[in-house]
Amino acid sequence: MDLGGSKIETALVNTDGGILASHHRSTHPEKNPDKVIADIVASTKICLREANQAAWGLGIGVAGQVDKLTGTVRFAPNLGWRNMPLRARLEEALGLPVVINNDVRAATWGEWRHGAGQGVDDLVCLFIGTGIGGGIISGGCLLKGCYNSAGELGHITIIASGRQCRCPNQGCLEAYASGWAIAERAQEAVRADPRAGQTLVALADDIQHISAATISRAYSDGDSLALRLMEETAQYLAAGVVGIVNAFNPCLLILGGGVIQGLPEYIPLIERSVRANALETAVEHLRIVTAALGNKAGVIGAAALARSKIEEPL
Ligand SMILES: [Zn+2]
Secondary structure, eight states, X not given: OEEOSSEEEEEEEOTTSOEEEEEEEEOOTTSOHHHHHHHHHHHHHXXXXXXXXXXXXXXXXXXXXXXXXXXEEEEETTTTEEEEOHHHHHHHHXXXXXXXXXXXXXXXXXXXXXXXXXXXXXEEEEEESSSEEEEEEETTEEOOOTTXXXXXXXXXXXXXXXXXXXXSOBSBTHHHHSHHHHHHHHHHHHHHOTTTTHHHHHHHSSGGGOOHHHHHHHHXXXXXXXXXXXXXXHHHHHHHHHHHXXXXXXXXXXXXXXXXXXXXXXXXXXXHHHHHHSOHHHHTTOEEEEOSSGGGHHHHHHHHHHHHHHHSOO
């Protein structure tokens, strides 16, 4: 299951990462947590009924920080949760072992086991969507950190005292190159130069509705402001990636998420800049590829991660 603030994606996944049944529904965090729990239970039962099979367990990738020992969701801002004992509640309701992880780490596991990273034991996934998250596989292990929060690659600083991020810091990669930041920068650029922004406003109907998807569409139409914003975003992403590959020396960098899916042209621009600016030892064996599982990486990875935990409890 991939549990976010707007949707619950559920799938019954086999040992090869194949999807046997799936179910999608909206999350309603504005109601109460019991409603979300009830929706999780209902989604799980629908998938099992559809496939007419039993499951070994339920793996969940949740958009938040998870206590790996207790399965408690410490903080999930998009769900409005603090200290939610999710594993305990679901094990009681479903009678299945439940394994809970951060959603981006689950997606990283999915790409590693069943997607673009199969067979590579040193890789980094960077998912650029509404926010920016990542995961690091180093020496065949998912890097967890001291308190299970390693991989927050969107919050590395690329510009000291730069734009305010949604975390306490200023100048994070996410504050420049995530979906929300691209939208903010685009809206500022249009306000500063309304003539140059005419195409973006026409596509979005309103300045406030200009999003990263608007930039993708305007770029494809040859709009010059969209081109400039896209090239600047690629430079910010490259600045982040240079630090990431220098720090972790992956064999493979997998780029995914809605921003990259919407405009794959980012990848060659990022790659050129990274090869020019990173340490030679960091890039001479580096490959940069697109994520292979799309928006199914989360459910496939959550399932595979749960299976690995259930088979070999830590
Ligand atoms: Zn940040």
